[in-house]
Amino acid sequence: MAEIQFKEITKRYPDGFEAVKSMDLEIGDGEFMILVGPSGCGKSTALRMIAGLEDITEGDLVIGGERVNDLAPRDRDIAMVFQNYALYPHMTVRDNMGFALKLAKADKSEIDQKVTEAATILDLEQHLDRKPANLSGGQRQRVAMGRAIVRDPKAFLMDEPLSNLDAKLRVQMRTEVARIQRTLGTTMVYVTHDQTEAMTLGDRVAVMRAGIIQQVDTPACLYEDPHNLFVAGFIGSPSMNFLPGRLEGDTVKLPFGDAPLPDAMRSKLQRQPGQGARDVIIGVRPEHFEDAAVEKEAHPDRMRFKTKIDVVESMGSELYVYFDVEGGDVQSDELSELAADSGMEDLPRHGEGAQQVVARLSAESNAAPGTEVELSVDTSQIKLFEADGGRSMTAAAA
DSSP: OEEEEEEEEEEEEESOOOOEEEEEEEETTEEEEEOOOOTSHHHHHHHHHHTSSSSEEEEEEEETTTEEEEEEEGGGHHHHOOOOSOOTTSSHHHHHHHHHHHHHHHHHHHHHHHHHHHHHHOOGGGGGTSGGGGHHHHHHHHHHHHHHHHTTTEEEEEETTTSSSSSHHHHHHHHHHHHHHHHHHHEEEESOOOHHHHHHHEEEEEEEEEEEEEEEEHHHHHHHHHHHHHHHHHHSSSHHHHHHHEETTTTETTTEEEEOOHHHHHHHHHHHHOOOEEEEEEEEOOGGEEEEGSSOOOOTEEEEEEEEEEEEEESSEEEEEEEESSSSOOOHHHOOOOHHHHHHSSSSOOEEEEEEEEEEETTTTTOTTTEEEEEEEGGOOOOOEETTTTSSSSSTOO
């Protein structure tokens, strides 16, 4: 096992494009680190620099206390699992898993022992004599992981290993990957564009945008305390709603009403420069809404308002409801990039000055399309962001 350190690392291509920009990141010994972000953010490039598959333009990469910028990939003691399984179709599972050890001229008894141990961890014992064509996608992915495990490397690198699997199998394999990492206790760096994978797998998550790390934190802190609009919009499913707002004294004006600032939020804002009335961007997560009719009791932090429901999606255990609020769209580079990555920038607008909001309600709600419903929102959970630049005004680091 080993620590991995990025020290001011930049990757610049011959045409001048910088895929990774002055990246600083420390990955602890035995830590499960996730690199997440939209396509083209530099996460896979960063992973390939660890493996030695991409040259480093500037900065130092340190693995286990040793600078490895100039080491060949085979000398770094790193095992990588790719998006495509890259299995040899003419070899059995046993031979695929032991092939790297065979190339290293390891003793046959040692190869057999390590392959058997890895197969036990991966629940592949009954498949060792089968060929890849006779395996399911999940089994093939486990074989690819087994090929990495038998090497007993300093660290595992995984580049979107589950993206070729169907949705149900991805969930199953996600739990398998987490279990395997806990069992082995080996440093693991895992790249994904799926924020759900990032939030459920990692000890810590590094959110990247345009080659720059936006925030490195535990999944819980990324959700509760995003440092900017990009992180807030990227983390969470459905994603956070962003609305135009205005701070006036101890009140925040939202498109559906005025709410007093909670005490904790007020104290954070008082420590910041630029007091007085100003425009802000309001962030509200869908789960912080509720149907007022199903609330057990009124709460001082919950503000009620009436709205007409456009669409209802029943998920069985909960409802997603969509409605419009007047007040104008929120415009920012961060939100435009998130919309482009999710393919939402081409969706039709809902009318001049209208903003669509999604709320996640209890299954007991009777909300239906075309009806007017009284909703409530937990104002203690709203996030405030600067209208210019998107920096969080309410995060702990603010």
